[in-house]
Amino acid sequence: MRPAEDAYGEMMLALLDGRSSPEIVERDDGLIEAGNYNDVYMAPFRRWPPLNRRAMRFVRGRVLDVGCGAGRVCLHLQERGLDVVGIDISPGAVEVCRRRGVRDVRVCPIEDLDESFGVFDTIVMLGNNFGLFGGRLKARRLLRRFHALTSERGRIVAETRDVYRTDDPAHLAYHERNRRRGRMAGQLRIRIRYRLATSPWFDYLMVSREELEQLLAGTGWHLARTLDADDMYIAVIEKS
């Protein structure tokens, strides 16, 4: 990923440098939105969203943080004395993690995870990072791989959003458009923009609980419990 594509990383580097700005996300139907998540990206544990804090009770053993961003989860787990590896597709984000003190962090897209990373007890995907599963086929392929990469007591702690709980006509039309195209309704094709940088388009998957259980069926995983807050929820997924 070239710097001109690493919009997310450039934004994280600027943030580390004290230059905060809203995060701009474009969807492939033309919808564009800017949100302020910067405070969360760099937040110490005590200032995390409550649901994220609760999720940490389910993290144990050797941990993989998928889409580690600016490293807040890695830093917290390191402090708790856990062995944690962070991965992110963004070279800029990985540089920010290193500068902030994350000990083991690597530039790696989720698709490239393999046995060379060793065995994990918990795989964490907070901040909507369940989305990195992308879509139905990719999710099921990756769930099977995660099964192979985790110990017997393996667990996935992943945050997503029940996007169907909306009455926004733009979102409802987008879900319908996805269904017509044979995609999952909450399979958002988006890209991130930061100043002159534009990320490649990527699929970011949001699922309801029912969809999640369907995705897990036959992968060796099951939904053990959810932690809920409004339309967001965190899934605690365990081996069957």
Place this chain on the structure above:
Amino acid sequence: MRPAEDAYGEMMLALLDGRSSPEIVERDDGLIEAGNYNDVYMAPFRRWPPLNRRAMRFVRGRVLDVGCGAGRVCLHLQERGLDVVGIDISPGAVEVCRRRGVRDVRVCPIEDLDESFGVFDTIVMLGNNFGLFGGRLKARRLLRRFHALTSERGRIVAETRDVYRTDDPAHLAYHERNRRRGRMAGQLRIRIRYRLATSPWFDYLMVSREELEQLLAGTGWHLARTLDADDMYIAVIEKS
């Protein structure tokens, strides 16, 4: 302007409805930025930026507010008992003005101003609205027209930005690109985006004091004084 183009107006309507979001502006070199000006758009006089408040001391007589947005200037001047007409190219913004109580506000691009509006003593262009002069030729043409549309004691109170006071490489490269193309360096070609709406591209002109004085030469106007704050300034322009 169709609703799909009225990004600014859609944003103002949402804001009036309590849905605030950063304003997304795209420049034609690909730069995209999101800023939070919503508090200013709707602000009562006491919460305006200090420079804007000071500028009101120079407003007198019958007033035209060019690019009146959500109507904060019109509302303030009405309260002061002045006769004020607001114009804006955005139907959504004009609707917001009406709902907020602006008595005389019309959908009208700056190019369409003519004698039918009557004679004004002050023309106000706050919130960077000097930019609506667009470029060298359009600015000089409009300045001459403003001369014809104003009384003997006519005055223009316009806010702009000395964009050359920057060390940002993206901005410096953009200025240079403009110069190479025969445009004024601070002639920004931009568009506004709000959710699914995208405005047409338009030129928004930022000038230094020297450039401003060159633009005014021969139009019947001169720069009487400026009110300064960092790289922003408000020009008080009077008849020669």
